[in-house]
Amino acid sequence: MVHTKDLLDIRPSDEGDARHVRFPGELSESVSMLDFKNDRLKLFSVGAGNMDTPEGEALIKSFDGDTPFTKLVVYSHNDNDAWKKLGFAYEGVIKGYFRDGGAAHLWARYSEDARGEEDDTSDLDEIVTLASAKEVQEPSIPQEISTRLATEADAERLAALLNHTFDEYPKELTGESIRKMILSLRAVYRVATTADGSIVACAAVELDLGNRNGEVTECATHEDYQGQGLMAYLIRELERDIGNRFGITDLYSTARAHEVGMNMVLAKLGYEYTGRQINNCRMPRGWESMNIWCRSMA
Template identity: 30%
Template structure:
């Protein structure tokens, strides 16, 4: 089960994402007494099923969490209306903390960061569409073909329609009467940031530069809506996706260990960020 909720107590208020599928809880924002929130979460029924607790901490909360044994895994420097969000994590199981691929991922990152940042080859503008509710079935079909596992239920057209209704922007490329490549931007209007996510291309159409063009289109849409902090959380084992974001000017901001089930297993995820003002 996955759900967002707002928890309000006399000493704190917090936005919390409970993610039973990935056995984690993520706190996207907390105001007030941080230790009280953590005590509240840790004493709740069902908390024993959580293997990882992630807090998106503000600057003044950073050292509090360090003192409480939380691990700093990365950051997005312009997340909170221009202020930094530190990704602070607590692991409840040794196996959730230990990554089987960390050195391989370091090698991929090092190789990616040696690539030159250069303008990508643009495809015809009319080839890229802003997806609408009527495209939900095709988008879901694409994600079913590309991902055996995914952190959210993108295989369900209703989930995609609901995301669109809540402000997520989907862009896609269609060919041969089907969506062959797509990506989205999950917009946080309150804090003026957006997560670039749901990036997928059918295997036969890869290496055509489609994803870079889709991401560039999303960036244009975000600028038009005065959203200037763009970030992504990409599979650390994916050379292609990390290379795409690096070459588009995104900066590496850290790695989240055993963050979610994606593709075919639990994976580490790299954080990349871009200031769209530049």
Template identity: 30%
Template sequence: MNQTAYTTYIEESNFFVEVYLDPFNKRIRVDDYRGNIQFVLKRVEELVQDQHAEKLIVKGRSNDFMILMENGLQPEAVVDRFFLGSDAFFFSKFYSQDRKKNDHWITEDGMIHSIYQLDPTMEKNFPPKEYELKKADENCAAELSTLYRQVFQVYPTPLHDPEYVKKTMEDGTIYYVYFHQGKIVSAASAEINFFYKNAELTDCATISEHRKYGLMKMILQELEGELKKRGIFCSYSIARSLSFGMNAVLFQLGYSYRGRLMNNCYIYDKLENMNMWVKNLATC
């Protein structure tokens, strides 16, 4: 099977749906829809069978909450103000017993509890002067790919391919990076939905020996500043549930925990749960 993920648009007489087909992660995600939600779900479940997907994700609207529940989907997370100020509920349905099982859930619950005991006030970090923060351009694509290969054995999108990185930049994704001695050692991006005015802070990676200086916090703050300049105030991030450090960074940056996506994607070295964190940039 072709492992390349892609978006497809289906329009029929009584509905429209935007679907992200993701064979590598064995999932299908409904990113947008209009019209008759029952027909949308029927058509999407046909795609699930065709693609042999193990998980369906639907970014649902609040007025469809009960209909989604009635059709066997369960809410896993919420993003405040995702749809031009209205909340998005991430509903899921599983199609294999193994995909629904998880051994880390209780541990991850404990981690969230521990993170909420941290001091939420954040000291301003100033890394040593050898570190230089810059906005990345297409000339950085190859080195960004090298960084992601170095940090992640497995990643849910093909960031190991410089051409894919360039394509994301062309589509409006913003990357900020830290250079150390001329090499990129830390990076993150803001993937912007220009229509609904939201952005996902994602692709966060720092080489292990450079993690003690709080580089990621500085990069994410810089990305937030870029988003605010563009009038985008709904910012969210999906972090590996087993990564205490990344979840703690988001908490200390003022993000609020909004749920967990079970067995959501292949990242780092296996299929993992992912925590949802959300921030209203208009309040800061």
């Protein structure tokens, strides 16, 4: 158990930039995530009532003090206004997030005002409007491109493509970290290749087998191959992969709010826009807001 007063003493472990901890008392039912890379603390499956306890109050108090975390995100079963009274803002919903099929309502609280502010949302709203108007279509790719599931033998090349694409990313992207994700079944990757076997696009679904959901992530198409349907095709195939293999039918993705292409891809695959996480993680533009898109295949 981690006492909230000890939050400042917790450091990243050898496992990477994120650490999972269990807070005491009323907060002990689920594991929380300390995300050092993105200065973010995530609490899963707690209700506003859990905060009205000595442990909850201590956590909120410590969060307002000298903390390494400037964003606190709660994945809550409910969207009631009790969170607002605690100073949280509603950022959106991930449908079908929990094992019982219930949605996760995302409430955020910022310890620095600047972290909670997005300069101009009209451009971002326009991207969502443009994407949402897109017709749902079944993707196809050029004949000379092949796709397949990635194995641990692809890990270094996946890392190379992702690091070529992203100067900054919310988590570690090394061959070793990707190899571990694949081998431990925490993620399923797919790649698109050219005739000579070069990997020109990749995407993954990160699995939450406990909650029975999957997050579409690590989407990158090499710039020479963009706009040919590769990403949409890979994601559609991944949906089938994890449906067949794990019976998971609820997927979501958080797309960079400023990146037109990724929002278009999700919209044309039938994903529904369900909110925006403000300055959510470190990306190539600095702190970037992420649009939430959900799809149920049930």
